[in-house]
Every structure is written in C-alpha cells, then in structure tokens.
Amino acid sequence: MRTRWWTSLAIALLGAGACLAPREPPPESFSADGAPAVDGGGAGGGSDEVSGDCGAEVAVEGEAIAESNEVPAPARDPAPAFLATLGRGGLDALLLRAGCAPLAGLPAQREASRRAARDEAAARIRSALASQAGGDLFHGRLRAVLAAPDGEAGELWCAAARVVGRVGLVRFAPLLAPHLGTSTERGAAAAEGLHELFGIWFSSPSDAEAAIHALEGGASASVWREALAAAEARGHRFLEGWLRADPLRAAALFGDEDPLVRARAARAHGEGLLAGKLERGPGIQALLEREEVEFDPRAHFELTLALTGVLEHGASVEPDVLRLRDHLATIHGGDRALAAARAIARLPFSLDPGDAEAAAKGMDLSSGLDLLGGLLANLTAESSYDPDPALECLFSLSALADRAEGAGLEGVVRSSRAHDTVLGLLLESRDDGAGSMDLARAAAETFASFARPGDIAHLLAILHDPATPAPVAHALLGALRRVLFASDPADPIAGEILAEVARLSGSESPDLRRRALELFADEGAAPYLAPRAPEFFDFLVERLSTETSASLRRRVLSLLARFGRPELLGRVLEAPTFDALAADPASLRDLAAACLALARGKAAATLAAARRIAGEGRVASARTRQALRLAASLAPADAKRLSPGDHVRVSEWAWRLHLAGDPLLAPIAGAEFSPEIPRSFLRALVDIHLPAAGSSPPPSPTLRPSVRAALRALALAKLALSAPAESGESEAIGSADVEAAFAEAFEIADGDRGLGALLLRDRARFRSAIGDREGALSDYRELSRTASLELPDLRRAVDLLGRADDASISPALLAELFERLVAIVEHPLWHLDPLPLRLEDLDRLVRAARRLGPPSTTRAAAILEHLRAAEPSSGALPSDALTRLGALLSEKESTSSTSGG
Numbered sequence: 001m002r003t004r005w006w007t008s009l010a011i012a013l014l015g016a017g018a019c020l021a022p023r024e025p026p027p028e029s030f031s032a033d034g035a036p037a038v039d040g041g042g043a044g045g046g047s048d049e050v051s052g053d054c055g056a057e058v059a060v061e062g063e064a065i066a067e068s069n070e071v072p073a074p075a076r077d078p079a080p081a082f083l084a085t086l087g088r089g090g091l092d093a094l095l096l097r098a099g100c101a102p103l104a105g106l107p108a109q110r111e112a113s114r115r116a117a118r119d120e121a122a123a124r125i126r127s128a129l130a131s132q133a134g135g136d137l138f139h140g141r142l143r144a145v146l147a148a149p150d151g152e153a154g155e156l157w158c159a160a161a162r163v164v165g166r167v168g169l170v171r172f173a174p175l176l177a178p179h180l181g182t183s184t185e186r187g188a189a190a191a192e193g194l195h196e197l198f199g200i201w202f203s204s205p206s207d208a209e210a211a212i213h214a215l216e217g218g219a220s221a222s223v224w225r226e227a228l229a230a231a232e233a234r235g236h237r238f239l240e241g242w243l244r245a246d247p248l249r250a251a252a253l254f255g256d257e258d259p260l261v262r263a264r265a266a267r268a269h270g271e272g273l274l275a276g277k278l279e280r281g282p283g284i285q286a287l288l289e290r291e292e293v294e295f296d297p298r299a300h301f302e303l304t305l306a307l308t309g310v311l312e313h314g315a316s317v318e319p320d321v322l323r324l325r326d327h328l329a330t331i332h333g334g335d336r337a338l339a340a341a342r343a344i345a346r347l348p349f350s351l352d353p354g355d356a357e358a359a360a361k362g363m364d365l366s367s368g369l370d371l372l373g374g375l376l377a378n379l380t381a382e383s384s385y386d387p388d389p390a391l392e393c394l395f396s397l398s399a400l401a402d403r404a405e406g407a408g409l410e411g412v413v414r415s416s417r418a419h420d421t422v423l424g425l426l427l428e429s430r431d432d433g434a435g436s437m438d439l440a441r442a443a444a445e446t447f448a449s450f451a452r453p454g455d456i457a458h459l460l461a462i463l464h465d466p467a468t469p470a471p472v473a474h475a476l477l478g479a480l481r482r483v484l485f486a487s488d489p490a491d492p493i494a495g496e497i498l499a500e501v502a503r504l505s506g507s508e509s510p511d512l513r514r515r516a517l518e519l520f521a522d523e524g525a526a527p528y529l530a531p532r533a534p535e536f537f538d539f540l541v542e543r544l545s546t547e548t549s550a551s552l553r554r555r556v557l558s559l560l561a562r563f564g565r566p567e568l569l570g571r572v573l574e575a576p577t578f579d580a581l582a583a584d585p586a587s588l589r590d591l592a593a594a595c596l597a598l599a600r601g602k603a604a605a606t607l608a609a610a611r612r613i614a615g616e617g618r619v620a621s622a623r624t625r626q627a628l629r630l631a632a633s634l635a636p637a638d639a640k641r642l643s644p645g646d647h648v649r650v651s652e653w654a655w656r657l658h659l660a661g662d663p664l665l666a667p668i669a670g671a672e673f674s675p676e677i678p679r680s681f682l683r684a685l686v687d688i689h690l691p692a693a694g695s696s697p698p699p700s701p702t703l704r705p706s707v708r709a710a711l712r713a714l715a716l717a718k719l720a721l722s723a724p725a726e727s728g729e730s731e732a733i734g735s736a737d738v739e740a741a742f743a744e745a746f747e748i749a750d751g752d753r754g755l756g757a758l759l760l761r762d763r764a765r766f767r768s769a770i771g772d773r774e775g776a777l778s779d780y781r782e783l784s785r786t787a788s789l790e791l792p793d794l795r796r797a798v799d800l801l802g803r804a805d806d807a808s809i810s811p812a813l814l815a816e817l818f819e820r821l822v823a824i825v826e827h828p829l830w831h832l833d834p835l836p837l838r839l840e841d842l843d844r845l846v847r848a849a850r851r852l853g854p855p856s857t858t859r860a861a862a863i864l865e866h867l868r869a870a871e872p873s874s875g876a877l878p879s880d881a882l883t884r885l886g887a888l889l890s891e892k893e894s895t896s897s898t899s900g901g
Contacts, residue, residue: 080127083134091141092156096385097121098166099159101189101335103388104263104301105342110438114388122166129167139169146175150186155334155382158189165196170212173197177208185334188259188295199228201257232258239264247272251286259296266290266299270306284310284320292327297335304328304339308346316350316363325363329371333378337389344372345396351407365404366412372397373418380425387439390425394442397422401449410449419450423458430462430472437469444475451479453486456493460500470509477501477515481522489527498528502539510549517543517555520563534565541571544581553581557590561597569598569605573612582613582623592626596633603638606630607646614649618702620656628653632681639684644696651693652702654685655711659758679722682715690715706749710759713741717766735770742766757787764793773800781816791833794824795841804848814848818856821845825863831870839881842867846889860889 086094098121100114128134145153145160153160161179164172176190181204194208195201202208243250243264250272253265269287272278284307291303311321325347331340349368350358358364362371376393383390401413426443429436451459459480462468468476484497498520505516519525540560547553560572572578572595581587595609607630614627631650634642642650690708693700720733742763749755764779780797783789789797801817802809809817824830824841831838842864849860864886870876 080124080131080134082124083128083131083137086137091137093385094121094124095141095145095163096156096159098125099162100386101158101162101192101297103335103338104298105305105338105392106388110388110391118166122163125163125167142169142172143175146172150184154185158185158335161186161189161193162196163193165193168197170197173208173212177202177205177212180205180208183293183295185295188297191257191259192296199232201259203257236260236264243268244271247275247277251283254286254290259299262290262294262296262299263302266302266306270302270309273306273310280310288320288323288327291324295336297339300336301339304343308343312346312348314348316348316355316358317361318348321348322361322363325371332375333382333389335389337375337379338392341372341375341389341393341396344368344375345399349400349403351403351409353409353412365400365407365409366416368400369397369404369413369416369418372400373416373421376418376425377421380421380428383425383429383436383439387436390439391442394422394425394439394446398446398449401446405449413449414452416450419452422447422450423455426472427458427462430468437471440469440472441475444472445478447476448479448482451483453483453493455479456483456497459483460496463500463504470507470512473504473507474509474512474515477504477512477519481519484519484528485524487528489531494528495532498532498536502536505539505543506546510552513543513547513549513552514555517552517559520559521555529563537563537565538568540564541568541575544572545575545577547577550584550587553577554587554590557581557587557594561590561594564594564598566598566600566602566605569595569609572598573609578612579615582615585622588613588622588626592629596630599630601634601638603634603641606634606638607642607649611646611649614653618656620653620660620662624653624656625662628657629677632677632684634684636680636684636688639688642692644692647689647692648696648700648703650689651685651708651711652700654689654715655703655707658711658714679719682719682722685715686712686719706745706752706755709741709745709748710755710762713738713745713759714762716741717762721766721769735772738766753786757783761789761793765796768796768800776800789823791824791827791829794820794827798824798844804844804851811852814851815856818845818848818852821848822859822863825867835877838877842877842885843888846885849889850891857889861886864889 097117100118103111103114106114125138128138142160142164145156146164148157161176163169164176173194176193179186179190180194180202181187191201198208198211200207200211202211239253239261243253247268250265250269253261254269256262256265266287269278269283273280273283287303287307287310291300291307294300294303307324311318311324314321324343328340328344328347331337345368347363347368349363349365351365352358353364355364359367372393376390376397379390379393397418404410404413422443426440426447429440429443447455459476463473463476463480480497480501484494487494487497501516501519505513505520507513507516520529537559540556540563543556544553544560547556560568564572575581578591581591592609592613595613596606599605599609610627610630613623613630615623617623628650631639631653690712693703694705694708716733717738720735720738742759745759746756749759760779760783764776764783767776767779777797777800780789780793780800783793798817798820801813801820804814804817821841821844825838825845830841833841845863846860849856864882867877868879868882
C-alpha cells in the first residue's frame with residue numbers, strides 16, 4: 001500500500017497549524033493502550049469536533065457550535081428528553097443508524113431515505129453530547145464498543161467507528177488507527193471514520209497517529225480538510241477520464257488507499273473486459289483476487305458488478321464462476337451483503353433439473369435460492385437498523401424466482417428453503433411500524449413466488465388483520481392470486497380466498513380496492529368464480545354505492561354485468577351514485593351495459609332501467625341514447641309486451657335524438673347502423689312503438705300525430721337505405737313506401753312550419769341518397785326559402801348542382817351553385833371544417849365566379865380579402881393559398897389552372 005503525497009503534506013500542515021496556532025491541550029490524556037481517559041468530571045460530555053462535515057458548523061440545541069478543541073465551558077445544556085428512555089439497546093440502535101455505511105447501487109429514493117435516517121440519528125447523538133449526562137453515556141458506550149476484541153461487536157464496532165468521524169469525536173481516533181491496513185470490515189470502517197475526521201485516507205496506523213498527535217498539539221482539522229476534500233474530488237474526476245482512455249491502468253489501482261479510487265478502477269476494468277480491451281483470463285483473476293480482500297462496500301460493489309457482468313453468461317460450472325460463488329457464500333451479512341445478493345441472482349445457475357454436475361457443485365437453481373435464503377436469514381436481524389441489504393436480497397430472490405418460472409420450475413421455487421425465511425420476515429416486519437414498511441411490502445411481493453397451498457391460512461390471517469398496512473396487503477394479494485390459481489376451484493379454501501378479496505374491495509385504500517377488483521376481473525379467476533352462489537356477488541352493489549373513484553366504479557359495473565343476478569337490478573337503479581355514474585360519459589356506457597345484463601332481456605326490467613338512465617330531462621343527451629340502446633335490445637315479441645306509456649317513451653327518445661342531430665336515425669350515409677342499435681329496432685319503431693304510442697291515453701304533448709308521422713317516415717327512409725330485409729320481415733321497404741310516408745307526414749303537419757322544414761330536409765337527404773337529383777334539389781330550394789341549410793346539406797346541394805367547369809351546366813344552375821357556395825363559405829361554423837375541405841369550397845367558389853363574371857367575381861374577391869384578414873382563432877387560411885386563389889380569380893375564364901385543393 002502506498003502513501004499519497006498529500007498525506008505527508010497534510011501531516012506537515014498539521015504540525016504547521018500547531019506551531020502557528022498553539023492552544024492549550026485538551027483536558028484529557030490517552031492511556032498507554034490508546035483509550036481515552038474519560039471521567040465523570042467536566043470533560044465527560046461534548047465532542048472535540050461537533051461537525052461531521054468539512055468546516056461546517058452544527059446547530060446543537062439551538063446554538064451554533066463551531067468546530068473547536070477548546071475546553072468546553074462549565075455550563076452544559078440540559079440532557080435531551082429522549083435520553084431518559086434510551087437503554088443499552090436503544091443506544092446501540094442509534095449508533096447503528098448514525099454509523100450506517102455508504103452503499104452503492106441504491107435507487108435515488110432509497111439513498112435519500114438512508115441518508116436522512118443517518119443524519120437524523122447523528123443529530124440526536126450531537127444533541128446528547130452537548131449535555132453532561134449524554135456525553136458520559138455516549139462516550140462510555142463508544143469506548144466499550146471500540147475496545148471490544150476482534151470478533152466481537154461486529155457491525156456495531158464498524159458503526160461506532162463511522163460515528164466517531166461523522167460526529168467529530170477526535171478523542172476516539174486512537175482506537176481506530178490500529179485497524180488501518182487490515183483487510184477486515186473493521187479496517188474499512190476505521191479508514192472511513194478517520195477520513196471523515198481528517199479528510200485523508202490513511203494507509204497505516206503510523207500515518208494516522210501522526211495526524212492525531214498534531215491535533216493533540218492544538219491544530220484544527222478545518223485548516224486542511226476542506227482543501228483536501230476539494231483536491232480529492234478533482235482527482236476522482238480526472239481519474240474517470242484517465243481510466244476510460246486506457247483501462248489497462250485500472251488493475252494497478254486496486255490497492256489504492258481511497259476506496260472510491262478502487263471502485264472506479266474496478267468499474268473501468270470490468271468495462272474493459274466486456275469491450276474486449278483486456279485479456280479475459282488474467283483480467284478476471286485480478287478482479288477475483290481483489291474481491292476476496294475488499295471490505296469497503298462501495299469498492300466491493302463495483303468489483304462484484306464487474307465480475308458478474310463478465311461471468312453471468314458463462315457456464316454454470318466454470319472455475320471462475322465457482323470461485324466467485326464460494327466467495328459470495330462467505331458473506332453472511334454486513335455492508336457487503338447488498339452486492340453479494342445482487343451478484344448471486346446473476347450467477348449462471350443451471351436451469352436443467354437433470355444437470356447432476358451443476359447440482360453436485362452447488363450451481364443448480366435450488367442451490368442459488370438456498371444461498372440467497374440463507375443470506376436473507378442472516379440479514380433479518382440487521383434489517384431493524386439497515387433494511388437496504390435485506391431489501392436487495394428480496395429483490396434478488398424475486399429475480400431468481402422469475403428465471404425459474406420462465407423455465408417452468410415454479411415447484412423448485414416453492415420447495416426452496418428460502419420460503420420459510422421470506423414468510424418469517426413478512427410476519428415480523430409488518431408489525432415493526434412505518435420504518436419496516438418497505439421491507440414488509442418487498443417480502444410480500446417476493447412471497448408471491450414462494451407461496452404454497454399450505455400458506456393460505458397465514459395469508460388470510462395477515463390480510464384480515466386490521467393492523468396490516470394497505471401496501472403490504474396490496475402486495476400479498478399477488479401471493480393470494482397465485483395460491484388461488486393453483487388450487488381446485490371446488491376446494492372450499494377457494495371460496496375463503498374470494499370472500500377475503502371481496503372484503504378487501506371495500507378497503508379504505510384505493511390501490512388495495514383496485515387490486516382486489518382486478519383479481520375478480522382476471523380471466524384466470526373465471527373457473528373459481530363460476531361455482532360461487534349468485535348471492536356471493538351482491539357485495540358489488542354495496543361497492544357501487546360507496547366507491548368514490550370513477551375508474552373503480554366502472555370496474556364494479558363491468559363485474560356486475562358479468563356476475564350480477566337479476567335481483568340486483570333494482571338495487572343498482574336505487575344506488576346513491578347512479579346519477580353521478582349516468583352523468584359521467586366515461587361510465588355511462590358501462591352503467592347501461594350492467595343494467596342491460598342484469599335485466600336479462602325481460603321487457604319490464606329493461607324499460608325500467610332505460611327510464612332510470614334517461615332521467616327526467618326533456619332534451620336529448622348521451623343518457624337518452626343509452627336509454628334507447630336498452631329499448632332497442634328487446635326482441636319484437638318482448639317489445640309488444642310494453643305498456644302504452646313505455647311505447648310513448650321509446651318513441652320520444654328516438655325523436656329527441658333526431659332533433660339533436662344524432663346520426664342514429666338520420667338517413668344520410670345510407671346502410672351503416674350503429675352496432676348498438678339493430679335494424680330490427682327501426683322495424684319495431686314503425687310496426688310496434690309508434691302505433692301503440694298513438695293509442696296511448698292521454699296523448700303525449702311531444703309525440704303528437706304529426707311528429708309520429710314524421711318519425712315513421714324517417715324510420716322507413718332509414719330502412720329503405722339500409723341492407724336488404726332481414727329474415728322475419730314481411731317485405732322490403734321501397735322508395736315508394738318512403739315517399740308515401742313523407743306525403744302523409746306533410747299532410748298532417750300542414751301549418752307547422754318548423755316540422756315542415758324538418759320534413760323537407762329529411763326527404764331531400766333521402767332523395768339525394770337514392771339518386772333523385774331533381775327531387776332533392778326541389779326540396780332544398782323550397783327549404784331555402786324558409787330556413788338556412790346546414791353545412792352538410794349545403795354541400796349536398798352543391799354536389800347535386802354540378803361543377804362550374806362543366807360546360808353543360810346552365811347559367812341558372814351556375815348562379816344557384818355560386819350562391820350555395822357563398823352560403824357555405826359565410827356559414828358561421830365553416831371555419832371549424834378541415835382545411836382541405838375549406839380550400840376545395842373556395843376553389844369551387846372562384847371557378848363559379850369566373851364563369852359568371854361580374855358582379856360574382858367582385859363578391860368572390862371581397863370574400864377572399866375578408867378571409868385574408870381573419871384572425872388565426874377564426875380558422876385563418878394559409879396566405880399562399882389565398883394568393884393563388886386570387887390569381888385564379890383574376891385570370892380570364894379560358895385560362896386553365898390547377899385546383900386549389
């Protein structure tokens with residue numbers, strides 16, 4: 001191990017600092033064995049340097065106490081309240097949290113949580129050290145722990161060593177120095193603690209002792225520590241590029257004093273191996289040799305990651321793989337366990353159950369699961385103060401289980417000895433409060449792969465326990481699902497599982513309710529739900545009444561449609577959330593589908609649901625359409641059984657939709673029907689509903705005779721334009737039948753201008769659809785004298801009139817064509833149409849104006865100029881297109897030009 005030049009420089013600076021700023025020695029001396037002599041007097045509390053950060057000041061009990069070695073004032077702060085209840089176990093737990101090691105490979109959220117817990121514990125220790133009682137307590141415990149012989153104290157010793165550095169307890173530095181230069185966990189922790197104190201990675205006890213003696217002489221660490229930290233950061237940045245340029249240099253740095261240098265070297269070495277820049281055999285050997293003596297968790301992580309990256313795709317019994325596996329098996333806990341767990345999951349364990357060689361050498365899948373299970377068992381005790389290695393072990397078990405399941409080896413996973421360890425951790429961690437929530441949830445998620453049929457009682461007990469946190473229950477539902485799908489649908493235990501899931505669907509947690517409902521919706525659950533009594537699903541109505549989430553209400557509705565019994569329809573219609581569901585377009589369709597399914601095709605039930613969905617409104621809406629959808633589902637024989645009032649309602653719904661412009665009954669496109677409204681409904685409207693509505697006492701104010709006649713003509717027009725007559729229809733509807741129906745409707749509507757205009761529009765559309773050009777134009781011309789045409793009808797009339805460049809078009813038709821095109825362009829909704837369609841309208845307008853000449857060309861030019869000045873919000877057209885149209889307009893009529901569309 002070499003000593004860096006700046007180590008000697010720093011020690012020299014220490015001496016210079018001592019000469020330049022002499023101080024009184026601290027009121028304590030070190031005994032012959034290096035232990036601080038701490039008595040119960042005035043020096044019992046406090047710290048030599050209260051800051052664990054370079055040159056920082058730390059607030060203790062509201063005061064800013066600067067880093068100093070001066071004798072503390074006699075007056076001490078009162079002891080913090082938490083000291084009164086802090087026994088030996090609590091004191092050690094605080095040391096373990098404040099002294100947790102920095103780990104690599106953690107997600108940012110976990111790293112932030114870990115740092116916050118560490119800083120909070122360190123702050124509590126500082127506040128305790130500011131009091132006499134706290135100083136005596138912590139100093140005494142630290143001295144006892146750090147003086148423990150090798151092999152004792154374990155993680156507690158390492159944590160205490162880091163606390164010495166983080167809290168700034170220089171007086172304990174001599175207890176750390178003897179462990180420097182040793183390939184042990186204590187050696188790594190001692191180096192880190194002293195680095196936090198001095199800013200130097202010491203390579204030997206003698207170097208550290210020189211720095212300690214300098215501080216005894218009165219020098220302050222803040223004289224050089226901040227500068228060294230900055231230099232170290234610059235060195236790390238330089239090192240990244242230096243190693244990336246030539247990974248051959250990396251192995252020479254495996255023995256560097258700085259663990260972050262070793263970590264960067266390991267990473268660069270591994271990348272060089274993967275890129276083929278280094279010779280594989282010697283390169284792997286160099287990594288393995290360093291791996292086996294590396295105890296700093298950050299450097300160890302990078303070494304392990306580099307090795308698994310190279311070896312994970314090799315043969316399971318390759319010697320290097322076996323050597324790495326054997327080394328990882330020696331790690332039973334501590335700070336290196338996180339890297340070990342991740343590496344074990346990536347080892348190339350054999351997935352062949354018949355691979356005897358792999359089994360004999362411990363490289364079969366079962367051995368890998370057992371290895372991780374054993375590591376997790378050792379980490380369980382440590383998880384109370386440092387859950388991250390145990391969390392990583394659980395994630396690794398899940399990853400290895402996923403590999404097994406991908407190879408069809410689920411039975412190997414369930415029979416693994418890791419099963420008991422994961423279950424035990426789950427049972428323990430769920431009761432340990434919020435601090436163990438992540439661990440309990442991870443254990444529950446992992447246990448899903450290991451759960452056996454015999455675990456059902458455990459799982460149900462945990463889920464039924466009100467104290468079980470919702471995130472844990474959410475994760476456990478995954479395990480319950482696997483156990484359920486592995487059981488016999490006729491087994492009573494399947495019913496118990498489903499009953500518990502039904503209960504959880506009413507949980508206070510939205511995520512838990514969603515997970516429970518998703519299990520019922522799972523296609524794999526169908527065989528287990530089929531044997532349940534119809535009454536089992538009655539809980540869904542209660543969920544519909546209490547569920548606050550719109551998306552979950554939709555889920556409940558879909559389940560009601562699948563599993564609900566007819567007797568539930570009345571309760572659904574009376575549910576307090578019914579109107580909210582009907583008012584939400586996203587859930588209205590699901591509500592109608594559920595009601596339709598529960599009605600089971602019965603006429604009275606179907607119309608009761610349709611009435612409730614339609615509501616009391618007199619204006620057509622989405623609710624009206626869904627109500628008509630339900631009515632349209634009835635077979636003709638069932639439709640005849642409706643009451644006269646129901647016939648009126650169905651006819652009114654159809655009329656309201658037509659008035660609102662709903663395309664359901666508008667005979668524009670011809671043959672296409674909505675899949676929700678069958679052709680048979682139009683037949684029933686003509687043959688059943690409208691005749692029965694006419695005989696209904698008292699007469700409906702909305703559905704007066706003229707309206708019934710208009711609706712009948714409209715329905716016949718749609719039938720005539722649709723596909724051929726269905727089987728069961730007496731005869732097809734011809735155009736003569738439709739013309740007769742319209743004639744009758746006009747006769748009855750005599751004097752009703754509004755209804756007359758509507759009839760003209762509908763007949764014009766029908767005539768246009770069947771190719772009756774003259775009849776359609778006649779209707780449109782008559783309609784134009786009393787009402788404004790809608791854009792679709794204006795365009796239809798333009799198409800009927802012909803094109804301006806048609807030499808056979810008469811001047812009268814050309815003039816009419818121009819006026820229709822002007823009406824299109826000046827329509828208040830024209831700017832909402834697609835741009836290509838509007839450009840085509842303008843092109844036709846300009847061409848018609850050119851044929852007509854003045855004053856039509858003048859009007860067309862004014863229209864183009866007006867459009868050129870339009871605001872973008874009003875649907876402004878591209879200026880180049882308007883310029884081109886203007887140029888086209890100014891050309892002589894004989895000049896040919898391209899279309900503006």
